[in-house]
């Protein structure tokens with residue numbers, strides 16, 4: 029449809045029709061012939077179903093086509109409805125969770141994963157995905173770190189952009205693609221004490237320098253939607269924050285797509301105490317520029333009254349409706365209201381060999397090898413025992429893979445049997461303990477043990493016998509699937525108690541142990557790291573997680589993941605991140621540290637740092653060579669930092685060479701290091717390669733005391749290495 033036609037359509041619509049374009053109903057109100065209950069009643073039942081502009085949480089090509097047909101028949105102007113869904117890291121074929129994707133440091137892999145998700149979801153009737161989550165995260169207590177690509181703005185920006193490109197393709201109108209929604213605007217990851225849904229206090233410079241770039245990258249990549257966040261930012265709930273939504277999002281970031289509230293976030297403006305009632309909350313949200321009200325009846329019940337009372341101008345409603353119509357048009361819904369939903373195509377695509385291969389590759393690239401004493405990995409022993417709840421648990425996805433089915437994933441036990449089938453390797457398998465302690469609080473329920481003490485003892489006995497028998501034990505441990513994701517904040521980020529107890533018993537009797545961790549967040553692993561020979565972080569690896577594990581432990585594939593988020597010694601260090609300030613009293617690396625910035629009982633640094641991860645080989649990086657000692661601000665060609673990287677170990681492996689920069693003196697203090705580039709190199713033993721990074725003036729900008737992004741003349745240190753802890757550096761001056 030041409031833009032003039034959209035304008036004519038808008039002119040012709042009744043006020044009720046217009047307001048209803050701004051209302052999103054939860055999918056369950058459309059389920060079968062079930063009586064409309066609860067929230068659905070509040071949203072106006074049959075009339076609302078007839079007119080609502082969008083819904084979320086539904087999939088299934090035939091079902092969506094039928095709903096679309098019925099909807100368009102009733103909608104006075106036959107305007108199609110939008111079908112949205114949280115396809116966060118997989119629809120049917122599930123990729124590793126976004127934090128795992130962060131560990132790949134590999135935009136191409138992430139993009140391929142998003143393409144697969146878009147293909148499966150769009151063929152199944154989905155038109156918009158509520159992804160990517162661009163929230164920067166620095167506190168592992170927050171369960172939603174699982175959905176982020178980590179603590180670094182540059183890495184986040186690269187991967188968020190890759191996701192948007194993968195979801196939307198060249199043109200989201202294309203039947204194989206969906207529209208992307210960058211969320212949660214803004215700074216949702218900065219929640220106080222890592223507790224979900226709470227306040228975020230941030231200085232403007234930290235907000236602009238650290239938290240906003242990820243969202244901006246998604247918007248620059250063309251994301252069609254943005255979602256507001258649940259938190260308040262410096263005292264204002266995001267969905268009512270006019271400065272954030274109009275000045276920053278619309279004017280500064282030039283976002284002209286649809287801004288949707290998070291679930292019930294408009295109604296929550298009242299709970300926060302920013303408005304007395306839902307009517308005022310609706311006015312604040314619309315004025316802030318929130319176009320769609322997700323799953324409440326705030327807009328539906330209040331916009332007309334606000335208009336009649338003169339508290340709102342119809343222009344604001346028209347502006348929001350126009351954006352919704354434009355999104356429908358951008359998706360081509362006026363021509364093809366099903367947007368490529370096709371049951372036969374879906375059957376062929378979903379979980380296809382090709383899609384599984386993409387997921388397997390992404391998963392094995394995401395694993396991070398934290399320890400590998402005496403080359404415990406890859407496995408060489410002929411008698412192996414696999415012990416722990418993740419030997420059989422097939423929940424290798426996360427609570428944010430809502431449309432997948434864990435039955436499409438195989439367990440580690442099955443994958444290991446496949447791997448060693450017909451070989452001379454003997455394996456035993458033992459679960460050893462329950463996943464969780466009785467009474468553990470989860471996102472939706474409380475875990476209730478079904479085992480008697482005698483049964484628990486029998487599990488342990490079997491595991492210890494296997495551990496004693498084996499030459500090498502692989503412990504398969506982790507968080508329960510429901511311990512990370514939304515509303516899963518925890519003050520204690522350890523493995524569940526029964527698994528810790530199992531670990532302690534097994535390491536006493538085992539000759540050698542390899543510990544695999546399945547997790548949605550950084551965990552406290554210090555004690556484990558001391559007692560196990562090898563430690564591999566597998567995140568929530570998705571549908572092909574078990575195969576990816578066998579690829580890595582067998583040595584078919586060398587680990588290459590790098591931590592996208594620091595793993596602290598203890599949650600009490602939070603927030604802990606590599607790009608902190610030097611302080612006025614930095615703790616010396618050696619000697620007395622009295623009256624310096626430190627903890628008495630814990631290092632300042634995390635246990636494992638951002639950017640860290642081992643391979644099955646060893647690499648050396650030469651000293652950094654700069655092409656010039658001075659960089660002129662106007663010099664677009666910039667200067668080049670070059671190193672030579674050599675594989676000095678015995679296996680082919682892939683390393684991630686990382687570029688960090690420190691601005692030595694600024695009008696505001698600058699972080700000790702900031703990631704500015706990375707490149708993957710795959711080298712055979714003995715081989716080496718030159719890696720160069722171009723440094724230009726725009727990479728040195730920050731939010732200065734002039735309240736704008738600009739660079740400041742002076743000295744800069746350039747670090748190139750294999751982890752954020754690298755001290756391999758050279759200096760130049762910006763003039």
Ligand code: BGC
Pocket residue numbers: 084114158211290291514
């Ligand atoms: C979450 C969003 C999600 C939305 C819709 C909310 O609870 O915060 O991330 O997209 O629900 O399911």
